[in-house]
Amino acid sequence: MKSTLTLSIHHIYPNRYILYQYTLLIIICTTLLTACVEPYAPPAIESTNSYLVIDGYINSSDGSATVKLSRSVSLSSTDTPPAELNATASIEDDKGNTTLLTGDNTGKYTGGGIPINSTSLYRLRIKTSNNKEYLSDYITLKDTPPIDELTWAPGKDGVNITVSTHDDSGNSRYYRWDYDETWEYTAVYLSGFIFKNDSLIPRPYDQYIYRCWRTTTSHDINIASSDQLAQDIIDDKLITHIPVGSQKLFIKYSMLLRQRALTREAYNYWEQLEKTTESLGGLFDPQPGKVAGNIYNTADLDEPVLGYFSGGTVQSQRFFLSSNDLPNELRRFQGMEGCMADTVLMKDIKNYSPLYSEAIGEATQGPVVIGYIFTSKSCADCRVQGGTTTKPDFWQ
Structure with a gap:
């Protein structure tokens, strides 16, 4: 049925x-x-090969050179590339002049007094601590036009910083930018006391750790080309975006932007590197491959060497942005989330260490001080967040 x-x-x-x-x-x-569906990571992304990475530039404006040496990490890694230390780096020209560069503990090699001649060719020579020698192709020096405008504009969810430039002669066409950014910030609490001989005394003014300035250098690739345009103009190129609520916007922010004109070959290198390292994520994104620069191992031409050596004049410009300049919807103030304060009686102060905590005030009972108010060091020492209490000379 x-x-x-x-x-x-x-x-x-x-x-x-x-x-x-x-x-x-x-x-x-x-x-x-x-x-x-499972995420697929191409083998090159997970590769752990440690190749030499070189970013070198001759500044013909002042006869100086800066070379940064590091080692590659896999594209999936979040680790900071390790610096290449104890190498020997020098600049050579085709007239037989050699200028030795001096290295520091960050893998940065610098030098000055390079004889600059518009008709000369220049190259970079590097010898690493394991006695491998690397040499760049000879390069010509390229003039860079001035920066027209470095400015900021409010966005929907933060601040956009842009640059504009042009070259009436039409000889530039290819550009690259990098920058240093500095911002002023404070700790959540003001530490008014310091430990001395197992007791607390008022903190001297010159030892205050409440206000700091932090400076970082850009690591992203910023390039642009006017090659397909009738005029050699770059208009409102986005350099970076600072999201609303960033510590950089709490008090005052400053950027020092450096602009360089590139040769077509140098631009092609940075463009390919940008596609390889910053566009990964899907099956149809550019897949990682060998990005050929102009530097090679003199004894092993098959060894991959990452990086490019170029040179020319450098144009720079600095600007400041105060939190008072921001529209109301982009203003944020430092919160106290995660920063607790506790009262510690006198008899227990010996159990607190200046390595982990800071005293921010006195605890009183009537006119009598019975203890101190403590918080974690990260909440009362601005240096914990990477800054320094020394105000930069350029700060306004």
């Missing part, structure tokens, strides 16, 4: 039954397909 009734319903509503079957099939297939 049930079978007859079922057949009758199917006969009366055939379209509805077919629609039900198709719907069920689609749900099953969708579930299976979704369950089978």
